[in-house]
Amino acid sequence: MDELQDVLKQHAMIMKATTALFYGILVSIAMNFFWEPGHIYSSGITGLAQLIGTLTKNCPVHLSTALMLFVLNIPLFVLGWRQIGHRFTLFTILAVFCSSVMIKAINPVPLTKDPIICAIFGATINGFGTGLALKNGISTGGLDILGLTIRKHTGKSIGTINLIFNFFIILAAGEVFGWPYAFYSALSIFINARVMDMVYTKQQKMQVMIVTTKPKSVIDCIQNRMRRGITIVHGAEGAYKHDEKTILFTVISRYEQPELRRAMIESDPAAFVSIADNVHIMGRFYEPEP
Template structure:
């Protein structure tokens, strides 16, 4: 493939990803405004805090979502990269604008608490999962959980649960205990849908890459993702050719960026991906890349 064609292909790929992130933001906004909020049910994470803040202060929900996510966007920029931060900005702005545009649409479900939590959780989870699958995030609490998991001896999922525990306590002050419980159920359902849409979202991942450009690949992963990688020799069972196999462990928010790097450097590379429940010790650390 010529450099010009490859460049056009990359631009088209980026455009499609951006549109998918925007769509994810509007889908999540619809789940909030047409299902959860009219029935006094909130969401988790930064969005849940924004909903409570909106109820208490009377400020538009979209403005609070944008403001509360600013520090987390900066965190994503420092720890994951520029493209992730840009796609996250696109997603969060889409969510904020979507909640403003859909604020007065009629609720599609009323009264049935079980149906509200299930349908609301599915819609929001699908929207968030679509954004994450394409390299952006709609809620900053996941970024904070990833950072804390590297500083303290607990997994990312443990911190997501821990941080949201405080969110739902806060939700209870506005929506009552029942509203907080329903919000927690809706958030749990949403998290499972996110896992389906964006496979392996709940933990780290191991990438094994066989490429003809191992040195360039490792250097780019180090420079643009802030991750180290290891080499080992591998031999083709049929051809008996010798290859260098690269192994790299990343967190769940970095998967799209690593795939982008692999595609850019060697689109014929042989890649296998494994889910990792937990990573401890060793050199599973990364430094700021900006």
């Protein structure tokens, strides 16, 4: 059993390292093939690194986007190491390092300079890479670490900080390249966020209602697979056969939906299960440590 757990841990680490490398390749393609040729800025720390790279392009010391992407993340690595976890931070460092190296190593290929095409395709590629990295339990650095730290201590997100930071990036794009490019960058940031949400589903909450005649079996099976609280409503009655049933309520993330399906097949395949998407949560919702 211990040997199996060691093999699974090694497999998980290899998967995370491979994902970090794959993310680095995707972000470099987005940057070198689309964003840079189209004068489009990304969101967060990546956008700030682009801005510094643009402003120092004609200076005696040019601070490249690849270099600044890693340098600007160093304080956040320290924060992640102290507040989140060592393994999580090591894989984050690997992901950011791969990104910086790949942006420098892969030669830019300007497929088009159309800013709308560059905004859409660059954001789609980067959003997919970021979502994939988060789905596999690694961060891509930047404001992710700050957000995880704040959420860990307060249970709140940093939506306002993200909004202000990205608004600054959009204004910078307008000042440097002209105001139409501010709108193109805003479009890119929006698409990047939407694609990332489509791939990374852990933050999407779903309310589950289960009508069952085997409540104990269902509860035990769900809680063995997922750390989720369940509310029990006794004394329900089926309108067709008038048999006694129990209603169970819980909230899961979309990422856990396959586990819920397996738990229901194992515990009560005849149960009626209703799932509502995009519910809003007030209070703390357990999320596993990264």
